[in-house]
Amino acid sequence: MIATFDDLRDAVLHLPKGDQMRILSVVAMEVADAHPGIDFQDNVCGGAARIIRTRIPVWLLESLRRQGKTDAELLAAYPTLNAEDLTNAWNYARSHREEMDREIAANGDES
Structure with a gap:
């Protein structure tokens, strides 16, 4: 071994x-298809893509961004996040647009 x-x-x-x-x-x-800073676990956030070390799903951040929230506003609202976390989320969301659309719609948080 x-x-x-x-x-x-x-x-x-x-x-x-x-x-x-x-x-x-x-x-x-x-x-x-690896995305640094993004994690998936079946028993956390229903298995949705989330910011590593948190329970903040990427779809939620993407939904808020689509609603016009700025990075500064998101960082203020989620003090456990940093700018790198948001960059990782935006990269993931950009390459998984259909997944983001489905997750946002499924969670009733459409913009």
Whole structure:
């Protein structure tokens, strides 16, 4: 069993180049839709995308933004958030517009 990152790195580097490329392809596919600062857990916020370390769903922030709230107003209303959190939320919302529309509509918080 591979116990550490260093062990895994060494094992991969000893594979034939073709196998290294296959592993790289699998990893790239897994992280292609990664969004830093955004978390998903089935038992938190119903599994909706949320700001990491909080219970603030991205759809809620996006809904408020669509209603005209500024970043400054959101930061004042949610003191546990910082500017980086909002940047992460906006990036996620931009690349998941249909999901945001569904979540906002499902939660009766349409703008």
